[in-house]
Amino acid sequence: MTELVKMEGIYKTFPGVKALTNVSFDIRSGEVHAMLGENGAGKSTLMKVLTGVYSCDSGKIHFKGQEVSIHQPKDAQKLGISIIHQEFSLFPHLSVAENIFIGREPRNKILNFVIMEKDLKKKTKELLATIHLDIDPDTLVKDLSVAQQQMVEIARVLSMNSEVIVMDEPTAALTEREVKELFRVIKQLKESGVGIVYISHRLEELKHIADRVTVMRDGHYIKTVDYDESCLGNLIATMVGRSLDEKFPMHHNLTEGKVILEVNRLVSTGVLNIQKFKLYEGEIVGIYGLVGAGRTEFARALFGADKSEIMEIKIQGKKVVIKNPRDAIRHGIGYLTEDRKKDGLALGLSVEDNIILANLLNVCKFGIIDRNKSKKLSNQYIADLNIKTPNLEQKAKFLSGGNQQKIIIAKWLCRQAKVLIFDEPTRGIDIGAKIEVYELMNKLVVAGVGVIMISSELPEILGMSDRILVMRDGRFTGEVNRKDATQEKLLYHAVQ
Amino acid sequence: MSVETSKVSFGKAGLFNKKIYNELGSFTGLLIIGFVFSITTDNFFTVNNLLTVALQTAYICLLAIAETYVIITSGIDLSVGSILAVSGVVCGKLLLAGFGIPLSMLAAILVGGLCGAINGLAISRMGIAPFIATLGMMSIGRGVANVITDSLPVSGLPEDFFFIGGGTVLGIIPVPVIIMLLVAMLFAFILNRTAFGKYVFALGSNEDAARLSGVNIGMTTIGVYAVSGLLSGLVGVMLAARLVSAQAQAGLGYELDAIAASIIGGVSPMGGSGTILGTIIGAFIMGVLRNGLNLLNVNAFWQQIAIGVVIIVAVYIDKLRRK
Amino acid sequence: MSVETSKVSFGKAGLFNKKIYNELGSFTGLLIIGFVFSITTDNFFTVNNLLTVALQTAYICLLAIAETYVIITSGIDLSVGSILAVSGVVCGKLLLAGFGIPLSMLAAILVGGLCGAINGLAISRMGIAPFIATLGMMSIGRGVANVITDSLPVSGLPEDFFFIGGGTVLGIIPVPVIIMLLVAMLFAFILNRTAFGKYVFALGSNEDAARLSGVNIGMTTIGVYAVSGLLSGLVGVMLAARLVSAQAQAGLGYELDAIAASIIGGVSPMGGSGTILGTIIGAFIMGVLRNGLNLLNVNAFWQQIAIGVVIIVAVYIDKLRRK
Amino acid sequence: GKSDTAKTADSKNADAGTKKRIAIIVKGTENVFYQSVKAGADVAAKETGVEYYFTGSSAGETDINGQVSLVENAISQKVSGIIIAASDAKALVPITEKAIAAGIPVVVIDSGLQTDKYTSFLTTDNVAAASAAGESLAKMLNGKGKVAIVNFVAGAQGAIEREKGFKDAMAKYPDIQVLQTQYYNNDKQKALSLTQDILTANPDLDAIFACNEPGTVGVGRALKEKNNKKVIEIGFDSSDDIIPLIKEGYLKGTIVQMPYNMGYLGVKAMVDKLNGKEVVKNQDTGFTLVTTENMESPESQKALYPLGKK
């Protein structure tokens, strides 16, 4: 195997943050090089340096033995290095075909500036077929589901025929089925000699694809080892600086709590048809399903974020009307959305403002904010959730992906909701933080909160839920108890 | 056309847009306004008047096409009115200096393009917000036009020059209308069928992503504002031709009309979407409204009120239909 | 002040902003401009002239505060100049009808607030883009002011009324300056220290996230435009008082000055950030510039050019500093 | 308009104490009209050896507040005298009175100011001039017909006066019908479009009265585009664009003011006042009605070419 890329002594600082300190890294052809590290460890930053998004303060990059300078994304593209970014980088108003081939459209031979629409569509169709994605190339990206969008990003990178492909948490927005598809593609790429960097917080994925693993911590390179399943525990310990005994902390299941939320009918034509749904105090209900099963739609309808035609629900036995998120929040529901950038965070505002946003009225007297109270609350959750931020005033957009996710969790914890809907709550957060979140959930349910956890990660669903509901086509197609639950059963209901 | 068809793509519906259906809403609005005036006045629905409206609106259409490009990138161009004045007076002075009509026009339009490119440079290289950069140019351009002419009309231009701004072809179709249609087709083609057009959309849809995809943000921005400047320059030359006299005061306040026409025609003020056809319809909604109210002899002050109300209502109806 | 302090928060730096440091850039710009004029003219740096500048700028400051709220929500308000005119003439008519100064002023300001609230309703309930909704109101308001007065000046107002717009306190400090400072402090407080203020920022930063966090988008939008209308109404009343005569033509074109002042003062045209202090500095940059160029007797046309250039340069310098 | 800057810039420090400086504040420096005022002032300034600066609100004729600021600036500069063409008859009163109280004499030109503390007022009598235009039009129409008025901006003092004078004249002829006044906001293109629309709406229109230079040109060009010599246009003001229209007969007559006189006599009056001489309080600077017929007469030629024929 030849060495494709070698990065040496990379340093990068942001105002107030030393993101990378003397990091070295290499990529060989035909390998999958996994990168592990806590949220904010500097993984994405290192890859952004490699792909020209950021310039490093100092350090060297070699490509196929030659020193190269990469100052902008174009430079990397020219060398044949491409990346699937952790944060979506698509154009919502452009079509799938245009998104995939932007900057590299098939052009008319004579009038070089004219795009050949037919060729573009044909090439897109062929490409989508190779990853078994059945969408019309003319669809606007804003009309796709999150998972479909992620697949479009993958298609775009594949279309570049690069020699090095960086995948920064490609599976965070995917479900089991697409993940399998992705792994198939990765194996093909490997065989054809492409070097792949694979960043993920879903450690169980590594066993399917990883050849080598590099661990980073706090902006430092820690070590690189050949992957081997037995070393995983060791790696995690290196990564988080302590050993984690159990992946899914057990919680004390209160048998027969009171019904806290009862949905009798929730209908939205062509999208949702829910007949019966109950959530008990102190319970975690997991909702599983494939992409497009309608889980997010269920959560949004319940929260009043989308209009539904029929909605008969009771909270703590009382009939309530929820017309908008404000009503839902007033009745004690909280909703952690699946796409933190789109509708989770106000990225331009400070960490503090984001944390207290849903809870402003409780830190206000006559509409005036009690600054001390607000600071105290924010600091408390920053400590509880171990959020890495230089200070309370830091803008949310400057935090790493995982820490952003934690801010949203903090927002709803701070609101002290009775019913919490977590849509993909651990998307993109590191193993240590995941366990913190799980422990938090446990603490919440012990305090009597009911949690609805939507997740595409089977182990998480199996490990955390007291009860699991499976959705398909906007309906519940099965219910399984914790002790009877197996992967096979859930998948059976999901595709039945 | 029923609502169910909303998801059907109309295939290759000409150069204007892939989905012409989107424009049906504002087009219906235009038809309704036209219909009302046809009934309430004797003279609205006559060939003569309709051609007059087309002529009056052609100038704003051209400026609105410029704004469409700019607004799709999520920018704004406040300087079109001033650039227009600069190009107009430059053209006038060159004509007086004896450079001949084609050469003077070309040079004047290029001066407009240059002013636009400077806007683009300030925005992309200096990182100035489009509102400020073009507001600056609005002030500078007006000042330059005044300095060039000492704010006196540039008159004594050759009468042949009139043809560009007010002449007719086949004895009836105004030249500005023909110019406008040709320009509209060209710029619709560029927007929808060329790489530059896609970059314009990409820039307005998600600038970060565009940068990460290797789109040359700087050149696209400069290009868009240069286009806006060129079109403004063209309009400046045409307006000067129509009066056979160039004024430093020409086009004062036209930027608001042009921007309004684009947005009424469905260009998203947040960027990322819009069509040339829609923009032209938007310009005609405003033009027909002004013409019709004049024909109705409505008091000038009530006209202001009516125009404000109709603009809002027209956009609202279009909004409802899109849902 | 060295660059290293950039991370030091100035703690409780008054009501204006948590980090007054952010404003140092534009403030330095203002000082430089002032310094240049102090050297080049005899009369710029005199108590009398500085108070004159403050008086001249107070009105635009108030309108710019209104725009600051609106632009932070990523909106725009083109109607401030027209609303100002409506409030001014309403106040004048009420005074003539004998309602007394306090009552007439209050009613006129509330009329302004009402116009603003209508803008807010059109934007939040009808989903009209702010540019269009307020453009409509700009036209409607001007029309209404003209209809009310038949476009004749409303004169014969009580001479006491002058105090609000041109009187002085302690024999020297102009009343409008005092009003402006009080309003600025109040609105800075609201923006930074109340739930409403946070909602304004949240709305501008990410509307979807704000909605899902329980922010009442509709009420916040209406509130913001109502605030803008109230402040415009206040300015309308003050301008009428200064002239002891109300005109339907008052405030024509002031919206561009107000918007420019906010953006020069660092309000992001994309929404989500901005401060009242910055805005005031922005307004003063424009005000000092105009005053200084007048004192220098610069030809009006070259003034236009100079103002355009300085605006761009001021924003650019501020931009560089923030990096 | 470049000379004034240069002149004041280099001589300011040298003899600021000795030389008298006058501020001439007009409604808009961009207007041909005020350029003629300036031409007159130039000559008078040379003759009398004073210095002056020439300014106006860059926001245009309706920016009353802007003009107030310009007067304030003049006061803080301690100029020797102020010559003003006021944007508003009442609004400018407090500030000019403040100037007078500060010992700065004020000469008013072009547009009236409702105070009697000024030194002298030199103007065209807008009402009389427009009325004369109306009378001559009525004669051309034989006292019968349909007439439109297009005016420059709603609410401007001059606009109100000219409309009033014209309408007063029309009121004497019961068979003349006057349409709603429409406005073109000083934009020639808008005046042109407006005229087309008025003609479409009123095919039987007999005449149009345009109230200032841009309007007169716009209306004239609209008639010329359609080669329409049937509709009689009467205008106000003169310029290089207007003169050919009269020659060709699209414009039957126009009122020519004497802005040059305003500038010339205004500076003279101010200098007299500063030298302690008696000054006439109200001076009519006069007007000439130039028509296609009389345009070659010496009087008309002088009115049309105040700065001399080029």
Ligand SMILES: Nc1ncnc2c1ncn2[C@@H]1O[C@H](COP(=O)(O)OP(=O)(O)OP(=O)(O)O)[C@@H](O)[C@H]1O
């Ligand atoms: N543009 C930026 N400005 C300021 N700080 C930044 C910026 N980008 C990243 N950081 C900081 O740099 C550090 C490394 O971030 P990075 O995104 O590389 O982490 P990561 O390892 O990818 O984490 P995650 O697993 O959460 O994605 C973090 O502390 C982050 O807050």
Ligand SMILES: Nc1ncnc2c1ncn2[C@@H]1O[C@H](COP(=O)(O)OP(=O)(O)OP(=O)(O)O)[C@@H](O)[C@H]1O
């Ligand atoms: N903005 C949108 N416009 C149109 N269709 C959409 C949109 N968002 C989602 N859909 C469609 O609605 C259906 C339900 O999507 P939803 O996101 O609720 O699925 P999910 O079960 O939550 O899956 P995911 O894992 O993708 O979140 C899918 O068919 C999806 O394509």
Ligand SMILES: [Mg+2]
């Ligand atoms: Mg990352």
Ligand SMILES: [Mg+2]
């Ligand atoms: Mg989902």
